[in-house]
Amino acid sequence: MNATTLTITPLTVPASLEDPDAADFLAFGALNRLVCDEATGLPDLAPDAAQMLAAWQENTDSLSLGFVARAGDDVVGMLAMDFAQEAEARAAEIDVLVPESSAGLGVEDALLDLAEREAHARGRTLLQKWTLHRPIETERMIVPRTGWGRIPAIPLTDALERHGYVCEQVERNSELDLRADPAPLVAALAEAEAHAGPDYRTVHWMAPTPVEHRDGYAAILARLSTDAPSGDMEFVAEEWDADRVIRRDARNTAAGQAFSVVAVQHVPTGALVAYNELLIGADRSGVTHQFGTLVASEHRGHRLGMIVKCANLLRWRELMPASAVVSTFNAEENRPMLSINEAIGFVPVSYAGAWQKRI
Incomplete structure (x- = not known):
């Protein structure tokens, strides 16, 4: 051919x-x-x-x-x-x-x-591409420019390198067994909430987002494009408002999908400062996918990431008892989020390479 x-x-x-x-x-x-x-x-x-x-x-x-x-x-x-x-x-x-x-x-x-x-x-002027990989070691392993993680070379990565793409970052894909004993989640949530203190409280909803949370949700969603670790991958600062939240909710509930959000609200200001999202398709026995998880940079250090993850997972076990696993991706250099995942039972199952070319 x-x-x-x-x-x-x-x-x-x-x-x-x-x-x-x-x-x-x-x-x-x-x-x-x-x-x-x-x-x-x-x-x-x-x-x-x-x-x-x-x-x-x-x-x-x-x-x-x-x-x-x-x-x-x-x-x-x-x-x-x-x-x-x-x-x-x-x-x-x-x-x-x-x-x-x-x-x-x-x-x-x-x-x-x-x-x-x-x-x-x-x-x-930029092309960006993600490749997927099994968690294996081969003769040729590719290390990204961040220096964190490595992926095995495959025909697609060979083609990307021929065309001048650079591997900028590696992401870890992890899964959590939703059928496992929930006691570690319960304990981790209680400890994190005690550490965070009374200035923070959780709110939750199933999409579509309630009117009273659309503006706050839009503001924290906008932070993901700039606050999440991305190595030298260049992302535009996304522009979010309540209307864009409505459009996103429509996409995330299309074809019978269900979408859950747990957020942390900063009580003194009313701002949403952390969030976690879970999505499942019409087949409620399928894999659950964790979408965004973020803690606004100025509110880090209060274990809010642990709060939103554990609270959403515990709620999800009740909402979707037939789903066996949750899948999530995190940058290999994002040690704070990976530490949370590891502490509550996530294990690596595959990897992704983030590639970029300037034209």
Whole structure:
């Protein structure tokens, strides 16, 4: 297979998955899950087409574009691109999906070339890509520029390096057994709440976010793009308001998903200063995914991260008793958050590499 035998066409985003033109988007969802399963051995780590569709239909905050690579009639790869819509955004986030059956045959190179052309055409000067990896040691291990963690080389990382991408950061994917004895969570929560003291209290909700918390939630969500450890990955400061929270809630509850938020409120000011999010698909026996967890920098040192994590996990066990595990990603250099995870029973199951190229 080579570039001359490939045809690459735009991905159609259907109005619904029942529409006649939904075939490619359904194939996108299936390929997304297959590639993730092959890379990590974790079949439920990636969202399916139903879970992704709402985000692709709503372009107010992030524009999504996709492309389908075929050899003859066979789909051999896909490219997904996301463009943050803030005026100062410089990056295009890309996902190159190539199954093992087509890996190393030139599909990755063709899709990376296309990604660069599309990003350049939209005035972007950075390309960012995440790769998934099993927790194994191989002959060639890649150490990111942060110096924290390492990932095994795979055909996709070989292609990224050929195209001038640099591995900036490694993230650890950890899982917690939700069926384990909850006593450590209960004890850790009580100890953290006692340490934090009366100036902090927890609030919680299931999406959609109650009106009284939308502004405060928007303010703390905006901090994730600037306060979370990211090495030399460049992220635009995201612009959040109550309307963007409403749009995000709609995406996170589409296709029967359920989304739980536990936040810490600073009593003297009323501000939300920490939060943790958990999401599960329509199949309530599936994997639970932890989305954002953040403590505002000026409120760190009060064990608020432990509070939001433990409180949400304990609440989730009651809300979703059929879900067996929670999955989460954290930067390897984010020792405070990893220490919380380890203390309450999370164990590493896979890794991700964060790659960046300046164009």
